[in-house]
Amino acid sequence: MMNAKLGCLLAGALVFCGMAHAAGDAQRGQTIVMQGDGSGAPCLACHGLDGAGNDAAGFPRLAGLDAGYLEKQMQDYRTGTRQSAIMAPNVDNLDDQQIADVAAWYASQTAAVPPLPDADSELMAHGERLATRGDWDSYVVPCETCHGPGSEGVGSAFPRLAGQHAGYIKQQLQAWKSGARSNDPDQLMLAIAARLSDEQIEAVATYLARQPMQGDL
Numbered sequence: 496m497m498n499a500k501l502g503c504l505l506a507g508a509l510v511f512c513g514m515a516h517a518a519g520d521a522q523r524g525q526t527i528v529m530q531g532d533g534s535g536a537p538c539l540a541c542h543g544l545d546g547a548g549n550d551a552a553g554f555p556r557l558a559g560l561d562a563g564y565l566e567k568q569m570q571d572y573r574t575g576t577r578q579s580a581i582m583a584p585n586v587d588n589l590d591d592q593q594i595a596d597v598a599a600w601y602a603s604q605t606a607a608v609p610p611l612p613d614a615d616s617e618l619m620a621h622g623e624r625l626a627t628r629g630d631w632d633s634y635v636v637p638c639e640t641c642h643g644p645g646s647e648g649v650g651s652a653f654p655r656l657a658g659q660h661a662g663y664i665k666q667q668l669q670a671w672k673s674g675a676r677s678n679d680p681d682q683l684m685l686a687i688a689a690r691l692s693d694e695q696i697e698a699v700a701t702y703l704a705r706q707p708m709q710g711d712l
């Protein structure tokens with residue numbers, strides 16, 4: 496059997512060799528964003544063409560999230576590992592290549608975090624503490640341990656939280672607490688969310704939503 500590297504060399508297409516699987520094509524992804532998967536609404540109706548999402552409506556920001564992370568989430572909705580009655584019909588007709596394409600589109604978007612009204616300073620300080628230092632009294636590890644400096648995300652496994660909508664962050668933390676979301680590897684997020692009080696969730700979501708998206712966009 497020919498090894499993969501040799502295959503690449505023979506194909507004369509070295510540029511594709513570093514990519515483990517379906518590399519996304521952002522331009523093809525844009526078409527899907529505008530047209531949808533054929534059965535659901537077009538993605539832009541909820542997430543926007545630029546992936547900014549909408550806090551009040553509960554639509555997460557997708558702009559600037561890692562393509563591999565977005566891909567995994569769509570795969571999880573398609574297989575039901577992550578359950579959402581809203582999202583499942585929007586991706587059930589997409590094949591792996593289309594999922595990679597649309598992930599590439601949204602990952603390449605850089606929509607800035609819009610200025611939000613000032614939040615209570617104690618709440619913000621509490622949120623910052625949780626994100627950067629954790630709360631050792633209740634065994635809460637700092638979010639940055641996994642989500643990286645500034646909670647800007649690390650690779651495909653740990654999504655960017657900086658600039659994500661507060662409503663969505665709260666909703667996801669509550670979903671882990673209640674068991675409604677359980678697609679995290681090794682229950683890494685369940686272990687955190689289970690220890691967070693409603694007040695801590697409010698604080699950390701308020702803080703994270705007000706952090707700029709930086710680095711590796």
Ligand code: HEC
Nearest residue numbers: 531532536537538541553554555565568579581582585597
């Ligand atoms: C009717 C509104 C709507 C449409 C249309 C829609 N979405 Fe969503 N999307 C949502 C909601 C609501 C969530 C959060 C669901 C949850 O709680 O899991 C979400 C979540 C996601 C997530 C997970 C984000 C994260 O940070 O984990 C991805 C990825 C995503 N959508 C991609 C898409 C793509 C691609 C399309 C188009 C093919 C699309 N969505 C169409 C409403 C929508």
Ligand code: HEC
Nearest residue numbers: 636637638640641652654664667678679680683684687699
């Ligand atoms: C031990 C590692 C770890 C720590 C610490 C951690 N997380 Fe996570 N978090 C993860 C992983 C892994 C995922 C992605 C799960 C998946 O693949 O669906 C995630 C996903 C999330 C998501 C979903 C984002 C999205 O776009 O859907 C939110 C919200 C979140 N974490 C909030 C937090 C907050 C707030 C803290 C700190 C209080 C925190 N996390 C600490 C590992 C961690």
